[in-house]
Each structure stands twice: as C-alpha cells, then as structure tokens.
Amino acid sequence: MDKKTHKDPAKTSAELPSVDLNPPEVQPQKPPAPPAERTIELPEELRKRTVKGPGGVEIEVEPLRDYYCEAPPTVMPAAYSKIVEDLFNWARAESIWILGFGTGCGAIEMRPLMTPRYDAYRYGIQWRPTPRQANLFVISGYLSVKTLKRAIRSYEQMQNPKYVVGLGSCTINGGMYWDSYNTIKRLDEYLPVDLYITGCMPRPEALLAGFMDLKRMIRAGEAEGANKYAEYFDWYKANQKRVIKDWDMPDYSW
Amino acid sequence: MIELYEQLKQRYALGEISVQRFDLVFITVPRENLASLLLYLRDTEGFTHLVLLTAVDWIEDNKFQLTYLINNRESATDLGLRVIIDRDEASMESIHDLWPTAATYQRELKEMFGIDFPGSPRIDEDFILEGWTEIPPYRRDFDTLEYSRDTYLERPGRSTSDPAQHMKQLFYPEDKD
Numbered sequence: 001m002d003k004k005t006h007k008d009p010a011k012t013s014a015e016l017p018s019v020d021l022n023p024p025e026v027q028p029q030k031p032p033a034p035p036a037e038r039t040i041e042l043p044e045e046l047r048k049r050t051v052k053g054p055g056g057v058e059i060e061v062e063p064l065r066d067y068y069c070e071a072p073p074t075v076m077p078a079a080y081s082k083i084v085e086d087l088f089n090w091a092r093a094e095s096i097w098i099l100g101f102g103t104g105c106g107a108i109e110m111r112p113l114m115t116p117r118y119d120a121y122r123y124g125i126q127w128r129p130t131p132r133q134a135n136l137f138v139i140s141g142y143l144s145v146k147t148l149k150r151a152i153r154s155y156e157q158m159q160n161p162k163y164v165v166g167l168g169s170c171t172i173n174g175g176m177y178w179d180s181y182n183t184i185k186r187l188d189e190y191l192p193v194d195l196y197i198t199g200c201m202p203r204p205e206a207l208l209a210g211f212m213d214l215k216r217m218i219r220a221g222e223a224e225g226a227n228k229y230a231e232y233f234d235w236y237k238a239n240q241k242r243v244i245k246d247w248d249m250p251d252y253s254w
Numbered sequence: 255m256i257e258l259y260e261q262l263k264q265r266y267a268l269g270e271i272s273v274q275r276f277d278l279v280f281i282t283v284p285r286e287n288l289a290s291l292l293l294y295l296r297d298t299e300g301f302t303h304l305v306l307l308t309a310v311d312w313i314e315d316n317k318f319q320l321t322y323l324i325n326n327r328e329s330a331t332d333l334g335l336r337v338i339i340d341r342d343e344a345s346m347e348s349i350h351d352l353w354p355t356a357a358t359y360q361r362e363l364k365e366m367f368g369i370d371f372p373g374s375p376r377i378d379e380d381f382i383l384e385g386w387t388e389i390p391p392y393r394r395d396f397d398t399l400e401y402s403r404d405t406y407l408e409r410p411g412r413s414t415s416d417p418a419q420h421m422k423q424l425f426y427p428e429d430k431d
C-alpha cells in the first residue's frame with residue numbers, strides 16, 4: 001500500500017472539527033416554549049392514588065416520588081492519590097461495556113463489530129443487555145424526542161463511571177435530519193458527550209478508532225462526562241424538559 | 255380494470271378515473287359510497303387486501319384527499335379509491351370493521367393530519383409522537399423547518415453545498431461553465 005496516501009484510521013477522530021463538548025454556562029438559551037395548545041396529562045399508572053392493601057388498609061401511592069430515588073447525581077471525586085486513580089483509569093479503559101441500545105441507522109454498524117471480522121471484544125469491549133451492567137452508551141445516530149426520553153432514562157440508570165459516545169453527523173449537528181420536527185440536533189445539550197465519531201454512517205473501523213481514542217481519554221482521566229452531568233444537572237434537565245413536553249418520569253431515575 | 259369501472263358505474267356514483275398503469279387505477283368516489291363500495295370490492299371482486307390508507311393535504315382547495323389502496327391478489331391489480339373531504343374539522347367514517355388494520359392507519363392520520371375517524375379503536379391515543387402540542391405535523395401549514403429551528407438548538411458552523419457543484423470543484427476545477 002502506498003504509505004503516503006494511507007490514512008491511519010486512528011487519526012479520524014483526532015481530525016474532528018473542533019467541537020466544544022463542555023456545557024457552557026453562557027449558552028444561547030431559548031425562551032421556554034409557548035404555552036401548549038394541549039395540556040398533557042400523566043398516564044394513569046403514574047398518577048397519585050389510593051390503593052387498598054390486605055385487611056382493608058388504605059395506602060396513598062405517588063409513583064413518581066415513591067418508586068424512584070429523588071437525589072440528583074453527585075460529582076465523583078478522584079481517588080486519594082494520583083497513582084491509584086491512574087490504576088483505576090487503566091482498569092476502566094480496559095473494560096468498556098456498551099449498552100446494547102441502538103438508535104438511528106448507526107446501530108447497524110455496531111453489529112459487525114461483534115462478529116469475528118472486526119471483533120471488538122479483543123479490546124475489552126463488549127455489549128451488555130442492561131444499563132446496570134454497561135458503562136458506555138453509544139448514541140448511534142438521530143434521536144427522536146421519543147427516543148431521547150428513553151435514552152436519558154437508560155443513561156441515568158447506568159452506574160458510574162460512565163461514558164457517552166455520539167456516533168454520526170446526526171448526533172453532532174442534526175445530520176440530514178437537521179430540519180426535522182422530531183429529532184434533536186445537538187446531543188451534548190441533553191447528555192454529556194465524551195467523544196464524537198463523525199460520518200454518515202461511520203464505518204466499523206471508525207468506531208474502533210473512536211473507541212481507542214476513548215480509551216486514551218479514560219486513561220488520561222479526561223472522560224469526565226458523568227461528573228459534568230452531575231455538576232450541570234439543572235442545565236441538562238432544563239434542556240431535556242424543553243423538548244420533552246410530556247415529561248412523565250422522575251427527574252432522576254436510579 | 256376498465257370493465258370493472260364500467261360495471262361499478264352502473265351501481266355507484268363514481269367520480270373521475272385515472273389509469274396509472276394497466277394494473278393500477280385510481281377512482282374518485284363520493285364519501286357516502288365508500289364503505290359499501292369497499293365492501294363490495296372486497297367480498298365480490300376479490301380486492302381482499304388493504305394496502306394502505308393515506309392522505310394528501312390540498313391546502314389551496316381547503317380539502318383533504320384520502321386514498322384507500324386495495325389489492326386483488328388473484329389478478330395482481332391495485333385499485334385506489336380517492337375520497338375528498340373538507341379540511342376544516344376533518345372527519346371521515348371509520349373502516350376498521352372492514353379491515354381491522356385500518357385502525358392503525360386511522361390513528362396515524364389522526365395524529366399526523368388531524369383527520370378524525372370517530373369510533374375507530376384507540377383513535378385518541380398518541381401513536382408515534384408523544385406529547386405533541388402543535389398542529390399536526392403533516393399538515394402543509396405546519397412549518398417543520400421553523401419548528402425545528404425554534405425547538406432544537408443548533409450547532410453553529412453547519413454548511414450545505416450542492417453535490418454536483420462540489421464534485422465538479424473537486425475533480426474538474428479548471429472546467430468553467
């Protein structure tokens with residue numbers, strides 16, 4: 001192969017147009033949406049009600065308060081000494097467990113990674129069926145508002161330390177759905193993105209390169225998305241609630 | 255298909271016919287005749303499959319056009335029945351009793367166009383959208399671009415280029431015209 005034209009796939013994500021992944025305090029805030037034409041009611045199972053227990057005891061139930069933890073997430077401080085934190089980060093980087101939740105077209109490109117041809121497992125990367133066991137959430141393409149709702153809940157159910165990777169143009173600036181009435185355009189307004197992988201859709205090699213970058217970031221202690229989410233929690237919640245108009249879930253679902 | 259049209263014409267008031275292909279024909283029918291016509295076509299003429307039910311927004315005429323596309327598997331022909339209804343307070347008789355699957359189309363039309371089908375199962379429940387508060391998004395007076403600008407924050411720096419021009423620039427920059 002011609003050495004000069006050969007492009008190191010690992011470089012692809014380093015060549016990203018620089019996007020600011022930090023939630024800035026002074027972002028152009030949109031005014032709240034005008035009063036809705038239609039008032040949205042909570043679904044019946046989430047409304048406050050009284051239920052009859054055994055022996056005729058009446059119990060007041062308020063699902064959104066009673067069934068979920070209400071405490072917002074907190075910032076996780078680093079370990080007491082740098083060398084220990086480095087050890088932790090090394091361990092974290094070597095076991096990246098992805099939540100098997102595909103949104104948008106890009107989810108198709110994750111399948112080949114699980115097969116022998118690309119075999120992501122050799123890098124300590126594997127897919128898990130539940131958020132409880134995962135520490136990486138790959139948002140694999142456009143997110144409709146309806147999916148965003150599920151994505152937020154899934155993300156919040158993942159345990160620290162956790163990371164988010166945005167896959168494809170749709171997560172960066174809306175991609176070809178930039179004028180859609182139903183898809184969000186900037187993922188980092190709603191979830192703390194650690195890394196973006198460009199392309200529409202990115203090939204499995206690009207994903208692998210992205211994962212390698214993510215590993216480097218984790219080892220360097222730079223993948224601090226979850227802490228950012230905790231720190232700017234109100235900012236994220238406000239953004240989420242602005243687009244999810246029928247907010248019928250707890251603010252934070254552990 | 256033309257024979258069928260002639261034959262139907264003797265029993266029902268039919269509007270204009272448009273022949274798309276030898277196996278695809280559209281007929282405009284008055285809304286009162288639709289249900290009986292569908293029943294007759296389904297049970298007697300072998301059009302047993304409802305392919306789709308969809309709407310077109312003729313905002314200039316203040317009308318909606320509903321298209322019921324049915325298929326005859328024996329003869330591999332498709333017949334589209336068009337019904338024109340008023341756009342204000344749009345409402346149409348439900349045909350979920352003829353094809354249960356029609357209920358799903360009708361829910362979609364209710365949500366996306368705001369056409370009501372009284373009596374259709376679960377017609378008032380959210381279908382694809384959740385918590386939609388604007389006018390139904392497939393109506394032509396709904397401006398999706400404006401809505402998406404107002405609702406979802408954009409990342410600055412997005413640019414668009416015409417693919418033909420871009421490739422020309424890339425490969426034949428010296429070619430001018």
Ligand code: SF4
Pocket residue numbers: 104105106140141142167168169170171175176177199200201202
């Ligand atoms: S970036 Fe392209 S491939 Fe990915 S979700 Fe968007 S349109 Fe689909």
